[in-house]
Amino acid sequence: MNLPIVVGVDGSEASLRAADWAADEAALRGAPLRLVHASLWECYERAVFPAASERWERILTDVLVVAAAHRARQRVPDMKIDTQVVPEGPVPVLIHEAHRASVLILGSQDRGGVAELLQGSVGLTVAGLADCPVIVVRGGHEGGDRSGAHRRVVLGVGEEAASANAIRFALEEAERRGAVLEAVRAWRRPAHETTDHPWFVGEPAHVREERAVQALEAALREAPAGVRLHKRAVEGPARQVLLDTCQDADLLVLGARRRPGHFGLHLGRVTHAALTHSACPVAVVPEQPRYP
Known part of the structure; x- marks a missing residue:
């Protein structure tokens, strides 16, 4: 069964860019x-939709998704497009849609202030609860730009390595785009490497770098031979390393796992930083329970 790409639309320019990206x-x-619109979205987005009249409500429910669908059809004329308006808040609607989606795509706009906080909270919450991959479209991807303009997909390989789902997702995305997959693992130099005091002498920097290289090799050992794959062990904080690496990327892919006894995914500091500061779209791929 070919599950759909689902995109949340709310009438903002950010969501229209997400719809463009989703069409591609x-x-x-x-x-x-x-294309899905939660008609109570304005409860989360009053800084974006300040008017609260019946006329504006009709625009939200009847026009926004139609306009987004028209825009997507102009971009990809022969595409099969379905639209849905649901009279609920965005988080429950999108979580429900994730059950029957191959990928869920949302927009994010760097506006600052309360508006950015509210829209960002929806994206972070959905990314942490959805059981399909969630792509948050960030950065300057304007409507005329195709989603594979840079021919680079970046995969973050963390302390516990990327999940098999995230690796497979990144490999497939790179293949679809004819892109290079750049797998990155950050490592840190020991804080007391230069001291001669025996209490502070730990493993040398080259050992940590070697371990990072080994982790990359282990994570990508089953990558298909035909994939253009670059593996890089980079010194520095993981958050900054990934943000720097994805400056000219089409997509940053990160794995997320579920913790025993907790509902939803564990979105650590690195994933949170990527979802709020990345210069390119970010895919959060759950380790469980499903990968389409």
Whole structure:
């Protein structure tokens, strides 16, 4: 079954860019596109939609998704597109949609202030709860830019290595785009490497670098031979390393796991930083329970 690409639309420019990106992604996958609007979105986004009249409500429910669908059809004329308006808040609607989506795509806009906080909270919450990969479209991806302009996909390989789902997702995304997959593992130099005091002497920097290289090799050992793959062990804090690396990337892919006894995914500091500061779209791929 070819599950759809689902994108949340709210009328903002950020969500329209996400719809553009989703149309390109659906075309790459040969998948249908589903545009979903939660008609109570303005409860989360009053800084974006300050008016609260019946006329504006009709625009939200009847026009926004139609306009987004028209824009997507102009971009990919033969695409199968479905639209849905649901009279609920965005988080429960999008979590529900994730159950029957191959990928869920949301927009994020660097506006600052309360508006950015509210829109960002929806993206972070959905990324942490959805059981399908979630792509948050960040950065300067304007409507005219295709989602594979740079031919680079970045995969972050963390302390516990990337999940098998995230690795597979990144490999497939790179292949669809004809892109290089750049797998990155950050490592840190020991804080007391230069001291001669025996209490502070730990493993030398080269050992940590070697371990990072070994972790990359282990994570990507089953990558298909035909994939253009670059593996890099980079010194520095993981958050900054990934933010620097993805400056000219089409997509940053990060794995997320579920913790025993907790509902939802564990979005650590690195993933949180990427979702709020990345210069390119970020895919959060759950380790469980499902990968389409």
